Amino acid sequence: MPDWFKRSKSPEVPEGAFVKCTGCNAILVTKDFERDNKVCPRCGHHHPLSADERIAMLADEDSFEEFGNDISATDPLAFPGYAQKLTTGHADESGRNDGLVTGRASISSRPVVLAISDFQWGRLAGTMGSVFGEKFAIATDIALEENRPLITFCASGGARMQEGLVSLMQMAKTSHAVAKLRATNIPYIVVLTHPSTGGAVASYASLGDVIFAEPGATVALSGERVAAQAQTQKVPANYRTAEFALEHGMIDRVVHRRDIQSYIARTLLFMQSPSK
Amino acid sequence: MPDWFKRSKSPEVPEGAFVKCTGCNAILVTKDFERDNKVCPRCGHHHPLSADERIAMLADEDSFEEFGNDISATDPLAFPGYAQKLTTGHADESGRNDGLVTGRASISSRPVVLAISDFQWGRLAGTMGSVFGEKFAIATDIALEENRPLITFCASGGARMQEGLVSLMQMAKTSHAVAKLRATNIPYIVVLTHPSTGGAVASYASLGDVIFAEPGATVALSGERVAAQAQTQKVPANYRTAEFALEHGMIDRVVHRRDIQSYIARTLLFMQSPSK
């Protein structure tokens, strides 16, 4: 199991009413923890959220209308173990067809399209396969047709190895989708969450007009092991983090989860307010 | 006198028939030296050329038709010593009004516009004053009207201090002229010669579709003294040279003077041959 996977696992629950922070081991009251959107008040560690939790945090109440849930993967290579993972994913309680959840919503009353990654789905680490690519493209099509900004939250291990070269091509497909948004000046906002790696950051997730990231999120092209093997020089302390990406000019801001909704709303206000 | 000025001075002439290379002190036969376009066959040092020498080397025979020689500087600030330099410049044997020489020509039978800097004119170090800016703009206008590529050779100490803020604005004026070429896909080729510094490289001279430079030419924003004063760290051996600029991705090639005509012709062939 990759290291980032271990680090990003959900907090242990010693008793139903309490959770232990995976960042600092503090014991937290579950109710408070949920209210804080699973950010530890002690150490600030941002624990993983499901797509539904993200949507609840972000979208105006009852505004989310999902789309794109009627397509599914085909295991085009008959790749070892992939069918099993897909079956597991489809059986999961969210009822989703993929780790990318797409839909219309409004944020502070502004209509938007959301494309939110769920890292857990199918234990497939938010990877980009054909369904991911198609749902992202549908989300873009709707954003274009209805003149809605597209907002995406990334949490991904990269391209989905199990679909071979087909999955690599999803990088081209999603980047082209962004090109279409850009050509028509439709706002495209990216939020990088833990972990944002591989093919995701080498395509759609690095192409936001504005890019925010959650504190401490891993942001890097190479997986941790590849990175460790490849290094011939000293590795900076914050290497492969959101803070590192900020320092090197790759993202606009590191934003605490409690502020992300307001940062997105302020960005949309800038991009969409009528010209004077 | 700035150091680069000393380094770039014309070779000493021990006897009329011989010259001494300022690069390696070799004694060369003047006739051979002239035939080699003032490049030392021993050490490869590229000695300064006048604009007329450049044009002779570059343009098809008798193809050069000068324009823009009917305007002149006004000393808008009544700056100490400037009037004297302008008078000297205008008295020089070239009969020119400024260190920038502009005209129509053809290169390998392709019609072009040339804008060639003469470093010596008025002992004003090829600086960019109002006349420079206007002549460059006229050259661009003609390039646009007649669909001719613009080819410029830079040899400049930067903006012309003696015209104060007016001269700084020539950076904006020439850069805008390049923007117009770019918008209409008219080829713009820059050749950096010794020295290409200051406001020149921070404007039109860094904006070529293709940028060539002569070997050993100084290429830098800061003058040598400023650079020396400002450094707090080890300075690379080839610092502020064409070779340094190449290494750091700022120019396309370092090209020997004997090859420059052919490199320009090949570039024009690429940019202008009919699409197939």
Place this chain on the structure above:
Amino acid sequence: MEDMTIIEFETFLVELDKNIAKLKSVASREGDTAASNEAKQLTKERAQLVEKFFRKLTAWDKVLLARHKDRPYTLDYVAALCDDFLELHGDRAFGDDGAVVGGFARMSGRSLMLIGQQKGRDLKERQRRNFGYMKPEGYRKALRLMEMAERFSRPVLTFIDTPGADPNVPSEQRGISEAIARNLREMSVLKTPTVAVVVGEGGSGGALGLAVADRVLMLEHSFYSVIAPEGCASILYRDATRGADAAKAMRVTAQDALELGLIDEIIPEPLGGAHLDIATTAENLEKVVTKHLDVLAGLSVDDLIDQRAKRLRALGKFENSVERWRTAG
């Protein structure tokens, strides 16, 4: 008094104010009418002195004022002027330059992209912001933000306050010349209204790299120069300490720039300089900037680009004759 620089004059005023305070204190403690009258007299004379001094500031005084340690910086104006400012970071290629800040701003009910050169207040911040010397990644960050503003049809407002572009080896390595040149080119054809305000030091190409705009404004005591006065002095007089003479010779003040037709308007500062009353300065600035933005907002993009092109094409002072110099020799 005549030979004092503005900084010396400020020191003199501090002493004078101490004296006045002392007199007032004596007057109130001991009911000393003479002291009271002298205090009043000195206060009156102080006001006259200030009036007189500021009526004939030299170019060098303007340089010193523009560099004054208490001079308001970009973020001071942001604090005074903006209802909201969401700072954005990074050039998406190398780094985030602290010598320039930029982001979404709300000002007078308008959304705009605000970009400004930023010096630091204390030593630590000064170092972080490289004393206002921008690096290539700074110009590239600024261009990224300007292109975003263009895409979303927002005006761009830039604040200029830099001694110049960073002249160090790493900046040459990463193409400081290219970064400035590209900004000049792209700003000259940016399809959205642009206003640049020199609020402090307008240091040569490093300043111009953010100042190709539809309107260029200057604060009353800012300056704008092709080369630092000290640099000019060391070339012209072989004496870098003669910056005052060079500043005069190069005509670096806002008033000179206006006379030369290179800027559009001067924004008045409160008596004694912007640092004595940031709120009033910011108010003046907002008024003038808003006026120009309103005019520019009324233009079509084509007209805007066309007017800017004409403006840039017309820059320069020359004659259509070469006779003067030919015969001068």
Place this chain on the structure above:
Amino acid sequence: MEDMTIIEFETFLVELDKNIAKLKSVASREGDTAASNEAKQLTKERAQLVEKFFRKLTAWDKVLLARHKDRPYTLDYVAALCDDFLELHGDRAFGDDGAVVGGFARMSGRSLMLIGQQKGRDLKERQRRNFGYMKPEGYRKALRLMEMAERFSRPVLTFIDTPGADPNVPSEQRGISEAIARNLREMSVLKTPTVAVVVGEGGSGGALGLAVADRVLMLEHSFYSVIAPEGCASILYRDATRGADAAKAMRVTAQDALELGLIDEIIPEPLGGAHLDIATTAENLEKVVTKHLDVLAGLSVDDLIDQRAKRLRALGKFENSVERWRTAG
């Protein structure tokens, strides 16, 4: 024979050729008819063995062939194909990446922008070219050249041959992800015809960063993969040495890519691989590339962009039903 890899088979052939040569030498020196006949027989069998071996190359053989130390690289094709090649350098912002070459090329009477990933032959060149691992400045140089081609309406031809993008700290620092992502975006809407040819290793995103094109072609024994077979093996089997199994599972060959509808055509290599006959390989390549460029040249820019958009939009294998997996559990 069955279990030999292509590299082992080549070694075997070298031994075999030595035997044949020895027999021939004996035959000619001593007039030994038996030796002469045996030499003839072995030569015939050799040809059959080669035929047979190459008819059933495994995915792993393809990987080994694509990485073969004598495999022709971009500059070998340039030498064989181009009447003129003027290499251009630099990204105009940071550096010049030796792992990618690009410039003006004349090929079959056509001017085009040729850009290719380039490994090195000897150790020194390999290091200079970073073993074909491109850095951010490489992708940015390539994009600069592609945009120049677009401006002058020249087609772009890219050669793909990389183990992947450079994964080291400095490349992360300078935004290797951003550089690739930007290339994908910009290549997807570049207003000029583009053809990409995988000539050796098509290593994941590092390859794709130059391979979003109107036509994607592959040499017969090249491969193209979402992750290096060894990397896949170390995830899938926790054993990086099982690259052969992973290569098969991921279907990385040109034939697989064609079957999956991800590429347009396979360019045949001479028997035994491109390295045995560069001239013939280059000829085949030129023929196929020219054919596609001719077709693309006949399209208007709008049609070109439209077709490329449709092509990109259609990438992926999915069903319009989720029932299969829901019921599978």
